[in-house]
Amino acid sequence: MLVCISKTPDTTAKIAFTNNNSTFDTNGVTFIMNPTDEWYALVRAIEIKEQLGSGTVTVINVGPKENESIVIQKALAIGADNAVRIDATPDDAHFVAAQIAAHAESENYDIIFTGKETIDYNGSSIGGMVAELLNLPYISLANSLQLINTTTAAATREIEGGVEELEVDFPFVISAQKGMAEQRIPNMRGIMSARSKPITVLPPKAVTEFTAIIAYELPPARTQVKLIDPEHPEELIRLLHEQAKVI
Amino acid sequence: MSVLIYVNHNNDKIKKSTFETALYARKVAEMTNTNEVIAVSLGTISDSSLSVLGNYGVTKVLSDTNPLFDQFDAAVHSKALAKASQEVGAKTIVLSQNSNGKAIAPRLSIRLQAGLVAGATELPTILGNNFTVRKSVFSGKAFADIGILTPIKIVSLNPNSYPVVKGEGTAPVEAFNSGVTASDVKVRVKEVKTLTDSVPLPEAELVVSAGRGMKGPENWGMIEDLAQALGAATACSRPVADVHWRPHHEHVGQTGITIRPNLYIAIGISGAIQHLAGVNNSKVIVVINKDPEAPFFKAADYGIVGDAFEIIPKLTKAVKAFKAQNG
CATH class of the missing domain: 3.40.50.1220 (TPP-binding domain)
Structure with a gap:
């Protein structure tokens, strides 16, 4: 199994930009493993391995060397067996997906996991792109995954107002979200053993970028909250109708 | 030259998110000096339900009513959508960033070698060859303007980001054969469970x-x-x-x-x-x-x-x- 993990700013990070709003200001920002990659994709892969009593969980990250200490070591401490880092800056979804696909092509993974989306670029694109590049089935936004037998898995996928129950044969790509697994905190043994697990560093493949970030902008600050007398909630209804025009 | 949209429908009804993408596509068509907005519908739906897309700026609907599409497999839907895009020479494709759009758009991006902005919140800015789309980033804490560098562009529009105003007109519905067969279907939908009776x-x-x-x-x-x-x-x-x-x-x-x-x-x-x-x-x-x-x-x-x-x-x-x- 391969789990794609990404580095993102911590949930509570202050978002600011520099260089004339062209660059994310990383000053004072703590980085973490993207939550849905860690809590759902990685943990479910490890659970499946534990259940089978066999198999390997490899994590892959496209990013600079510092990502080894920020995200890769943690993934190994939680229970991944080994890691691959593609030594490149992940600026474009197609670029990242093509790096992952290039590695996965020769490795015959049975399942390739991603998280639902990263909390920085919120694209939800990597899983689908990897699947198409490798010509594999893709289950997006899955909140459960069970193995039925050695060839087939069952999954549920969240859709608007409902869920789909699916079956798919290996190999496939799946994006994981809440419900798939529970967060695991690495224990001391995991942290110690992570140090001796192998990290393979590969140079990036030449890939055309499809998109480029031109500029960032912070949303206009919300105007100060207008407080309404709790004795007269009908005033709220009037304002929502006449002023905000939403009802 | 045309702008293409993907139709989300269920129980013979078109979803509101599709009207948003239709009106967005209509505006993009005007900005790129084309009149054509073509909607591609996959799966079982009546022509009369599809023709109302004319009220939202669509000029033609291509409908492949093959029931294979009724059970969603992103690979199959993106294959058919890519074929339609190539046949009509679409330069821009607009989808909704919902559960199906999130699965189809990235696959389509690879198939058509077309840059994707996933989660767009506004109309593009088009200046010569520069096509820039604003999207929400950092979980709603900022916006980013993303330039699409490829000749074909894909925009996946965040739901509720573009106002829906019903207009006039009906769109002719043409049968479309995407060529998809049962052997293309790899994800088998066993059951679809509805969790809510009200609006999702x-x-x-x-x-x-x-x-x-x-x-x-x-x-x-x-x-x-x-x-x-x-x-x-x-x-x-x-x-x-x-x-x-x-x-x-x-x-x-x-x-x-x-x-x-x-x-x-x-x-x-x-x-x-x-x-x-x-x-x-x-x-x-x-x-x-x-x-x-x-x-x-x-x-x-x-x-x-x-x-x-x-x-x-x-x-x-x-x-x-x-x-x-x-x-």
Whole structure:
């Protein structure tokens, strides 16, 4: 199994930009493993391995060397067996997906996991792109995954107002979200053993970028909250109708 | 030259998100000096249901009613959509960033070697060969302008980001043969379960949400009454879903679902940053909380400081009175 993990700013990070709003200001920002990659994709892969009593969980990250200490070591401490880092800056979804696909092509993974989306670029694109590049089935936004037998898995996928129950044969790509697994905190043994697990560093493949970030902008600050007398909630209804025009 | 959209439909009905993409595509067509907006519909639906797309700026509908499409497999849908795009020479393709769009758009991006902006919030800016689309990033805390560098562009539009105004006209519906066969289907849909009878949360324009301040699941009756009076969907915060007071599909926030309704009413929710990440693109936010220091008030447009158990019944009464008057 391969789990794609990404580095993102911590949930509570202050978002600011520099260089004339062209660059994310990383000053004072703590980085973490993207939550849905860690809590759902990685943990479910490890659970499946534990259940089978066999198999390997490899994590892959496209990013600079510092990502080894920020995200890769943690993934190994939680229970991944080994890691691959593609030594490149992940600026474009197609670029990242093509790096992952290039590695996965020769490795015959049975399942390739991603998280639902990263909390920085919120694209939800990597899983689908990897699947198409490798010509594999893709289950997006899955909140459960069970193995039925050695060839087939069952999954549920969240859709608007409902869920789909699916079956798919290996190999496939799946994006994981809440419900798939529970967060695991690495224990001391995991942290110690992570140090001796192998990290393979590969140079990036030449890939055309499809998109480029031109500029960032912070949303206009919300105007100060207008407080309404709790004795007269009908005033709220009037304002929502006449002023905000939403009802 | 044309702009193509993907039609989301269910039970012979087109979803509102498709009308948003149709009107968005109509505007892009005008900006790129083409008149053609072509809608591609896959699966079982009547021509009469499709022709209403003409009211939203679509000039022609291509419909492949092969029932294979009724059970969703992103690979099959993107293959058919790519074929239609190539046949009509589409330069821009617009989808909705919903559960199907999130699965199809990235596959289509690879098939057509076309740059994708996933989660667009505004019309593109087009200057010569530069095609830039604004999207929401950092979980709603900022916007980024993304340039698409490829000749074909794909825009996946965030739901509720583009206004729907019904216009005139009908669109001719032509049969389209995508050439997809049963052997293309790899994901087998066994069952589709509906979890809600009302408006699905991601598509709702009005949402009433409640948190731990409600003290227990037995107190949700008044939340549901308010939602019903407004015609709103109900949602909840993460702690409430974690202790099973409410089902998980109602959980909005960073690890739950992201919504951007016109109106979000948060009752007894303090407004942790993880919760805000799921709702801060809502157009109008109302916060009702007994703690005047609750951080949510800083993100709110309107607020009421007070006891929800006293305020909500009064508010529901006021909504009913308003509805009675304004029909």
